[in-house]
Amino acid sequence: xxxxxxxxxxxxxxxxxxxxxxxxxxxxxxxxxxxxxxxxxxxxxxxxxxxxxxxxxxxxxxxxxxxxxxxxxxxxxxxxxxxxxxxxxx
Amino acid sequence: xxxxxxxxxxxxxxxxxxxxxxxxxxxxxxxxxxxxxxxxxxxxxxxxxxxxxxxxxxxxxxxxxxxxxxxxxxxxxxxxxxxxxxxxxxxxxxxxxxxxxxxxxxxxxxxxxxxxxxxxxxxxxxxxxxxxxxxxxxxxxxxxxxxxxxxxxxxxxxxxxxxxxxxxxxxxxxxxxxxxxxxxxxxxxxxxxxxxxxxxxxxxxxxxxxxxxxxxxxxxxxxxxxxxxxxxxxxxxxxxxxxxxxxxxxxxxxxxxxxxxxxxxxxxxxxxxxxxxxxxxxxxxxxxxx
Numbered sequence: 015x016x017x018x019x020x021x022x023x024x025x026x027x028x029x030x031x032x033x034x035x036x037x038x039x040x041x042x043x044x045x046x047x048x049x050x051x052x053x054x055x056x057x058x059x060x061x062x063x064x065x066x067x068x069x070x071x072x073x074x075x076x077x078x079x080x081x082x083x084x085x086x087x088x089x090x091x092x093x094x095x096x097x098x099x100x101x102x103x104x
Numbered sequence: 105x106x107x108x109x110x111x112x113x114x115x116x117x118x119x120x121x122x123x124x125x126x127x128x129x130x131x132x133x134x135x136x137x138x139x140x141x142x143x144x145x146x147x148x149x150x151x152x153x154x155x156x157x158x159x160x161x162x163x164x165x166x167x168x169x170x171x172x173x174x175x176x177x178x179x180x181x182x183x184x185x186x187x188x189x190x191x192x193x194x195x196x197x198x199x200x201x202x203x204x205x206x207x208x209x210x211x212x213x214x215x216x217x218x219x220x221x222x223x224x225x226x227x228x229x230x231x232x233x234x235x236x237x238x239x240x241x242x243x244x245x246x247x248x249x250x251x252x253x254x255x256x257x258x259x260x261x262x263x264x265x266x267x268x269x270x271x272x273x274x275x276x277x278x279x280x281x282x283x284x285x286x287x288x289x290x291x292x293x294x295x296x297x298x299x300x301x302x303x304x305x306x307x308x309x310x311x312x313x314x315x316x317x318x319x320x321x322x323x324x325x326x327x328x329x330x331x332x333x334x335x336x337x338x339x340x341x342x343x344x345x346x347x348x349x350x351x352x353x354x355x356x357x358x359x360x361x362x363x364x365x366x367x368x369x370x371x372x373x374x375x376x377x378x379x380x381x382x383x384x385x386x387x388x389x390x391x392x393x394x
Contacts, residue, residue: 017129019137019149027135056387069379072372080161086153 031068034100038064063104067097105176132371139364156365166366168341176256176345177324180263184320185313187264188271193305195276206276209269221333224262228334248335252342255335259343262330267320274316278309311388318381325374346370 049057070092078089230236337344354363
């Protein structure tokens with residue numbers, strides 16, 4: 015795996031995403047759900063909301079880096095708030 | 105109509121998933137790893153943190169390339185979609201000529217990208233190319249190697265030539281699926297040609313047109329081979345689209361870190377747009393099913 019040039023932070027990043035995917039798969043099997051209509055006026059499932067959260071978080075981090083610069087702790091807090099909002103209302 | 109939902113079917117896509125993991129997911133993960141490090145070769149890497157992202161977010165060169173890329177996609181979509189619909193509307197519906205048209209329309213789609221580039225590179229040359237020579241004979245000062253506008257025009261015409269067929273074929277398939285009864289009803293109501301198009305044909309083509317726009321957007325947004333063969337990104341940097349610039353940066357200058365950082369931003373933009381299209385398409389499907 016040396017050619018992939020792994021680092022601890024990137025491993026943690028992918029580990030978190032993999033863990034989220036596993037958790038949501040288990041949730042989907044244990045507690046099946048029906049899609050719901052949120053503020054965006056289209057049906058979403060938990061998986062959709064996770065995707066919207068991750069994609070949006072990518073942009074939040076980039077915008078934070080472009081405007082405020084590193085470190086990104088503020089962006090992380092913003093992402094958590096965004097994730098909460100997505101899971102609550104979307 | 106409700107579609108059957110059976111999650112066991114996902115196992116059938118497992119082989120594809122494994123293949124995609126090797127050809128796309130692992131390389132993508134490697135790009136993420138590169139984007140936070142610096143290297144001078146020899147497979148030795150040094151931690152750079154967010155520096156490359158910071159640098160790229162404030163890089164005029166990359167924003168300029170992204171702008172050119174977006175402009176190119178917007179122009180070819182604005183030409184290819186209406187033109188494709190127009191061609192599809194005028195294609196014969198059945199018989200020998202319908203098959204003939206379909207085969208002729210499919211021809212440009214079968215030509216590999218680099219061959220299309222080579223064809224147009226020669227076609228446009230003033231000294232030996234049919235197009236360039238004809239334009240010169242007509243007294244038009246055309247030279248895609250030295251004039252930015254000419255280079256852009258050549259690339260756009262080339263893309264329209266190469267890909268309008270795809271839009272036309274998809275739109276044609278959409279048109280063929282409209283039952284004759286709709287047209288008969290329109291005739292009884294004495295609907296105008298425009299009304300037939302606006303209220304029967306266009307709504308019925310909506311789904312396939314969305315797919316056409318999505319395919320054309322994604323392909324044109326990551327276009328590399330054709331402009332690379334025809335203009336090589338020139339004159340100057342006039343046609344250096346994003347993927348050409350990224351390859352220059354990653355392989356030409358061996359700046360893997362910055363190129364990886366910008367690739368990831370590029371990826372996020374494409375992911376966002378594709379997701380929007382996907383969401384609109386699936387919701388259209390549901391709305392039609394109700």
